Amino acid sequence: MTTLLAQGDKIRVIAFGAHPDDCDIRAAGTAALFAKAGHTVKFVSVTNGDAGHQSMSGAALAQRRQAEAKESARRLGIEYEVLNNHDGELLPTLDVRREIIRQIRRWNADVVLAPRPNDYHPDHRYTGVLVQDAAYMVVVPDVTPETPPLRKNPVFLYYEDGFQRPNPFRPDIAVSLDDVIDKKIDALDSFVSQFYEWLPWVDGKLADVPKDPAERKAWLKRARDREINAATRASLIKWYGPQKGAAAKYYEAFEICEYGAQPNEARIRQLFPMLH
Ligand SMILES: [Zn+2]
Secondary structure (H helix, E strand, O other), rough: HHHHHOOOOOOOEEEEEEOOOOHHHHHHHHOOOOOOOOOEEEEEOOOOOOOOOOOOOHHHHHHHHHHHHHHHHHHOOOEEEEOOOOOOOOOOOHHHHHHHHHHHHOOOOOEEEEOOOOOOOOOHHHHHHHHHHHHHHHHHHOOOOOOOOOOOOOOOEEEEOOOOOOOOOOOOOOEEOOOOHHHHHHHOOOOHHHHHHHHHOOOOOOOOOOOOOHHHOOOOOOOOOOOOOOOHHHHHHHHHHHHHHOOOOOOOEEOOOOOEEEEHHHHHHHHOOOOO
């Protein structure tokens, strides 16, 4: 396996999200599984999250969210970096694209995770566009020449989302989280400003959030208890076999982006050794 990875025998994964907590929502469980097996994962928030609260804002909020991200990383055993772009104002500019290219190159990534460019939030959409724009460019030496290019285009994967147009998400890879769901909830629990304050406030459900720390964590876990659709169940069965695949209760799923390296089944199993 050594020669097939970008660096040594560790699989190197970098995940991008628009806000501190986006990577965690979509991939904290998979990250925990990689970390547990000794592989290396980095989450990057492309904005600093300085507009995501009902009563805080600006630098104070950015600082709080940065601390939450670092705590989540500590709990997961991964790295986390928050880029200093304003929340709610992200645009797919050349400057930010270069930032993303440098991040992927410096991490020497085998796998890159990002949102699809279909989403209700412009920051999410543009994060998707920015990472798509970096795919392939990461191997072009004359682009951001001060950071050495990758020799091989990584595999780029999209996180799951529920948007139906122009096309619904396709769960090419489905990772069972049954062994790490509590670790994922533990990571999400770090984002107090989001899961227990801002997001319930947006939904008009602030009064529903339990006050007790253990109770609110259990409440957070119950919210992840979702019906698994037929396509995802079929993917779980493909990767884990009929028994384990049919029994899986929690999961994260990913779709292969056409602009990165195109992995066959054997390559996917090599890059996602937890699939068995
Ligand atoms: Zn977000």
